[in-house]
Every structure is written in structure tokens, then in C-alpha cells.
């Protein structure tokens with residue numbers, strides 16, 4: 058059943074991308090504060106993609122990561138700027154993991170329907186890996202929490218309607234839901250290599266009423282941590298899409314570009330280079346398949362984290378390496394803005410940095426999997 | 432021109448003199464730039480060097496140069512690099528000047544050398560074409576002799592800063608029948624002649640750095656030919672070894688290393704064994720590059736020609752440089768993918784500019800693959 062569904066989904070993703078996701082659109086949107094296309098987002102919702110990570114009880118499909126990964130891979134191949142992983146997976150998962158039933162019933166169906174885009178503002182420092190790094194003050198008051206401080210690196214912030222904000226109270230982590238135009242919330246944007254933006258939120262006595270608290274304490278920490286690991290897996294799938302297309306472009310170019318009277322693909326120096334990249338892409342593919350399978354069985358948090366880290370480390374490294382070497386294989390044309398190879402490199406850089414770099418994830422893996430058993 | 436014989440000075444005195452000049456005269460905010468510089472930005476510094484008589488360290492005295500011997504030349508470059516002085520569009524000084532001194536006619540020398548030195552003439556290098564990149568000898572832009580003129584037709588590409596050049600030094604095909612390298616000639620032409628169209632191309636860093644240059648029946652007098660007709664290949668190749676020595680200098684990677692070290696200190700990474708391991712490995716790669724470079728510099732000082740083995744310098748310098756900028760971006764994590772200079776732990780850093788700047792180092796000036804081919808064929812003498 059799962060594989061049947063996967064096959065259908067694959068087809069619909071491929072079809073959608075072939076019809077409307079050309080790189081010209083990506084170029085037009087880059088650097089604009091709009092950043093992504095609300096109409097495309099709505100079409101993605103109509104195809105059911107935005108509900109994949111949303112439980113059936115809340116208007117979603119309640120499917121596994123394997124299915125979200127199919128969508129993410131397709132979007133990666135097309136370099137779509139739509140913040141699928143950040144908003145439809147990370148944000149939706151946090152909400153679904155929370156214990157605020159009325160909020161879920163209100164918000165999740167609208168996310169699945171593409172009418173509401175929430176972005177997650179959990180991070181304050183570059184390289185943070187989980188809620189333990191959260192310092193933003195959440196001060197309890199009668200009716201909820203008051204938030205003060207700054208959040209950074211918010212993906213999808215440019216067009217978001219709401220934010221999921223992580224704060225720290227004496228009692229532990231607090232996850233709150235804020236409307237974009239809530240009092241005390243100011244957003245600024247920082248331009249990214251790939252033409253999108255990180256949002257920076259300044260919170261000045263922003264109020265999260267009790268009805269908008271997603272979770273607190275251990276439940277909040279568990280929700281955030283699970284959602285982050287799942288989003289890492291989906292971001293890895295997106296990276297896999299990016300690297301696969303970048304490799305195809307390079308191999309195609311090697312077959313057609315002639316120098317010294319021969320296609321450059323006939324030079325062994327480049328052949329071996331391409332084969333090395335192919336091996337990286339295949340390792341990423343195999344790791345992705347295996348990791349998604351394990352993650353969809355809902356392993357205990359420690360195993361889940363180790364798997365997510367192993368996967369993100371491989372895909373970050375392989376993605377950047379393949380895209381970087383694509384420039385080299387193309388020669389000077391690869392260094393131009395007009396040619397697409399550079400766009401692939403830039404998206405790979407951003408995805409590799411977001412939610413933890415390869416180095417950080419190898420470390421995290423070491424801490425999780427190599428620790429002595431006492 | 433000042434009558435100082437720089438070569439007669441003790442090395443330490445000469446070094447102190449150069450250092451003092453750059454430290455007092457060079458604009459602070461132009462140090463250690465991580466991009467190629469445009470002529471209008473470079474002009475004030477260029478003019479200062481001209482006035483001082485220091486713009487052309489390797490040119491003879493009578494042509495307004497400093498006539499430095501190779502040892503002093505190295506000191507001069509070291510001090511410029513140490514201070515992070517930009518390299519202006521100096522192809523006129525490093526390429527065209529020496530070519531004209533060796534192959535130019537008296538009239539060409541009279542007209543071009545002084546104007547090149549003062550910066551009234553700014554040169555662009557018109558070698559590459561769409562189908563002649565690594566395989567440069569495949570170039571097709573033609574120059575046909577009609578009476579007293581060459582008539583040029585064709586297209587050049589990747590011509591750096593052609594849009595702000597006044598002149599182009601150009602390789603053209605003048606004999607279609609001859610073997611590839613044989614029928615090529617070397618011309619000097621104005622960039623604004625009728626029939627020339629220059630279209631800038633944006634690079635991945637967002638800069639209009641290189642250009643496409645179209646030639647449609649462009650006419651130049653025959654006296655623009657440098658060297659003999661159909662022997663332009665020899666003229667162009669004459670300087671390649673020195674170019675590789677230049678590109679192989681540890682300078683550019685050293686700038687990137689400084690940035691990485693600043694970042695690491697700001698983020699407290701120097702206490703992190705994992706990071707320090709990677710950092711030191713690259714730092715030593717770079718120090719060892721400096722030793723290798725020093726060996727070639729000694730060779731130049733002794734007046735010996737450079738062989739094909741010098742290609743290894745360019746390979747190693749450019750590859751270490753790229754690895755450094757890769758590590759810089761990765762170490763920045765989310766900060767590493769934000770465009771422009773921004774504050775990170777109290778330090779103002781631009782991660783992406785050095786990363787982009789380092790990318791084409793393994794492509795231009797003979798790609799790393801082509802340099803490896805040279806080493807395997809001419810140095811290791813492996814069968815091809």
C-alpha cells in the first residue's frame with residue numbers, strides 16, 4: 058500500500074514539476090521579499106502535499122516521512138523556493154506533536170489546505186541543534202506567556218502568516234503560536250545565498266495566550282526535537298534532489314562539450330571525477346531510503362536522532378560537493394549567473410547549513426552512538 | 432624618476448621602505464578584498480604608485496620601472512601581500528609590457544609602454560572563445576589581411592573587465608590551413624573600435640566581471656601585429672610559466688586563512704579538537720605551499736627558467752584556497768549562507784564572497800585538470 062501510494066505520488070510530483078516549476082520562475086522570485094508563490098503553494102495543497110505530515114484527524118493524510126521526502130526531492134530538483142520542509146513539515150509536525158487540541162483543530166486543517174503558512178522560530182544562535190539552546194525569555198502571566206528576545210534564521214518567514222516560537226521559562230521550554238501581525242512582533246529579513254531569506258524576529262512583550270500555547274516543558278522539548286529530526290530527514294531528501302539534478306547536468310554537459318576534438322567526458326580525469334560524485338549520490342540515496350524506513354517506524358529518540366544526523370551529514374556533504382564540482386566540470390560557464398549550476402550550488406549551501414551542518418551532525422552522531430554504555 | 436638603485440640597498444632596508452610606503456599610503460578599507468577589483472576603484476592607488484615610480488617593479492629603469500632583480504621583486508610582492516594590497520588590472524604591467532619588450536617594434540614600444548604604465552591604457556586579455564577554452568589553440572576569431580589592415584571577425588568570451596578596458600590584446604587566426612597552433616597571431620587593438628560590441632556577463636557572485644566581445648568587420652592597421660605573422664602562439668606562451676608562479680603565490684589563500692582564524696577565535700573554536708584538527712591541516716597545507724613557492728622563487732632569483740613542473744604550484748594553491756573557503760562557509764553554519772558582510776560574534780565577516788572568489792581559481796589560467804595533464808605528460812613523462 059505504502060509503495061503504491063509512493064509510486065503515485067512520485068508521478069504526480071514529477072508531473073507537477075514538469076508543468077510549472079521551471080527555473081525561470083525561480084530566478085524571477087529570488088531576492089524578492091515575496092520569495093515564493095502563494096498560488097503554487099495552494100496548488101501543492103490541492104495535490105495533498107501539504108497535508109502529508111498532518112494527521113488524518115486534522116484534515117491531513119497522516120502519511121509517513123517517505124512520502125514527504127518524495128515531494129521534497131522533487132522540489133529540490135526544481136529548486137522550488139517554496140518552504141515545504143520548513144512550513145509544511147517542521148511547523149506542522151511541531152503543532153501535531155503538541156497537546157493543544159483546539160489549536161490543532163483550528164490550525165492544522167488550514168495548513169493542509171494551504172491557507173495558512175506558519176514558520177518556526179526556534180533558533181537564536183547559528184549552529185544550534187535543539188531546544189537546549191533556547192534562551193529567549195518566556196515569562197508566565199495569568200493568561201499565558203510574555204516573550205522577549207530575538208529569534209534568527211527563520212526559514213519561510215518572508216511570506217509566513219504565523220510563527221511557532223520557542224521560549225524558555227523557569228519551568229522549561231515553551232512553544233507558542235503567534236500571528237504574524239501580533240503586537241510586539243517585528244520581522245526583518247536577511248538575504249541568503251540562494252535568493253531566499255532568513256527571518257529575524259524581535260519579540261517585545263509579545264503575548265502568547267494560554268489558548269495559543271502548543272506545549273510546555275518536557276512535552277515541548279520532545280515535540281521540537283522530534284520535529285527537527287524529521288525535518289532534517291526531509292531537508293536531506295531535498296538535498297538529494299538538488300544533487301541528483303546537478304549531477305545529471307554535469308554528466309550531460311560532459312557528453313556534449315567538445316574540447317581538443319572530443320567530448321570532455323572522454324577524458325579520464327573527468328570520468329573519475331563524475332564517478333566519484335555518482336558514488337556520493339548513491340550513498341546519499343541508499344542512506345535516505347534506509348533512514349526514512351527506520352524513522353517511519355518511530356524509533357526511540359536517541360536512535361531517531363542518530364539516524365537523522367547520519368543522513369543529514371551525508372546529504373549535506375554530498376550535496377555541496379556535487380554542486381561545487383559541477384561548476385568545475387562546466388568550466389567558466391559554470392561560474393556565470395545565467396547558467397543554472399550556480400543556482401544548484403547556492404541551494405545546496407543553504408540546505409547544508411540549515412538544521413545543522415555535516416560536521417555538527419557527525420559530532421552529534423558521535424555523542425549519540427559512540428558513547429560508552431554505562 | 433627617482434635615481435635610487437633599489438637593488439643596491441640591503442634587503443632589510445628595501446623591505447622597510449616598501450612597508451612604510453604601503454602602510455602610510457594604502458587605503459585601510461581596501462585591504463584584503465575578497466573580490467576582483469574594478470579599475471575605477473583601483474585608480475587612486477594606481478596613481479600613487481605611478482607618482483612614486485613603483486607601478487612597474489619588473490620594468491627597466493628607462494621605461495619608468497624599478498628594475499628590481501628577482502630577489503627584490505619578491506620582497507616587493509611579499510610586502511604588498513602582507514598588507515593585503517589589491518591587485519589592480521595589472522595585466523598591462525605583467526603581461527603586455529614584458530611581451531612588447533621582447534617582441535614589440537620600436538613604434539609599438541614607444542606608443543604603448545608609457546601609456547600602459549601610467550594607466551592611460553587598460554588592457555583586457557582576449558584569448559578564450561566559446562569553443563576554445565582549455566583547448567585555446569582551437570580559436571576561430573579570424574583576422575584577414577586586406578591591404579594595410581587586418582579585418583577581424585568572430586567572438587571572444589570570458590574577457591575579464593573588457594567593459595572598462597581601453598585596449599585588448601588578442602589572439603586571432605590568420606591562417607586557416609596551418610596546423611592549430613601555427614596560424615595564430617597576436618594583435619593589440621582598441622576596445623572601442625567600430626564593429627566591436629562588448630556584453631558584460633554576470634558571475635555567480637552577482638558581479639559583472641567578465642564579458643563577451645563581438646567583432647564584426649573590425650579594421651586595425653597591420654602595425655598592430657606583435658611578433659611575426661602566424662607566430663602569436665609563441666608570443667602568448669612566453670609568459671605562462673611566470674603566470675603560474677604568480678597564481679601559485681600563497682597570498683590569496685592566506686587572506687582566507689586569516690578570515691577563518693578570526694571566525695574560529697570569535698566562536699571559541701580554537702578549543703575544539705575537531706575543528707583545530709581540520710584548521711591546522713589546512714594551515715600546514717598552506718605553509719608547505721609557501722615553502723614550495725619559495726623554492727621556485729629561488730629558481731627565478733638565480734635566473735633559471737621555469738619548467739612545466741611549476742604547474743603544481745597553481746594546482747595546490749588554488750585547491751587549498753577552495754578548501755579553506757569551503758571550511759569557512761561550513762564553519763559559519765547558518766551565518767555562512769547569509770549574503771554580504773555581517774556581524775558574527777562581534778566580528779564583521781563575509782563568508783560567501785571569498786567562497787565565490789575562490790571558485791574559478793581551478794578553471795582560469797589553465798584548469799587544474801589541464802595542469803595535471805601537463806605534469807603527467809611533461810614531468811612524469813607518462814604515455815598519453
Ligand SMILES: Cc1cc2nc3c(=O)[nH]c(=O)nc-3n(C[C@H](O)[C@H](O)[C@H](O)COP(=O)(O)OP(=O)(O)OC[C@H]3O[C@@H](n4cnc5c(N)ncnc54)[C@H](O)[C@@H]3O)c2cc1C
Pocket residue numbers: 314316317321324326327385386387388389390392555556557558559561563564565566588589590591592641791794795796797798799800801804
Ligand atoms: C573568472 C574567470 C576569468 C577569466 N578571464 C579571462 C580573460 O580575461 N581572458 C580570457 O581569454 N579568458 C579568461 N577566462 C577563461 C578561462 O581561461 C577558461 O575558462 C579556461 O581556459 C577553461 O575553458 P572553458 O571555461 O571553456 O572550460 P572547458 O575547456 O570547456 O573545460 C570544461 C571542463 O573540462 C575539463 N577539461 C578540458 N580539457 C580537458 C582535458 N584535456 N583533460 C581533462 N579535463 C579537461 C576542464 O578542466 C573543465 O573542468 C576566464 C575564466 C574565468 C572563470
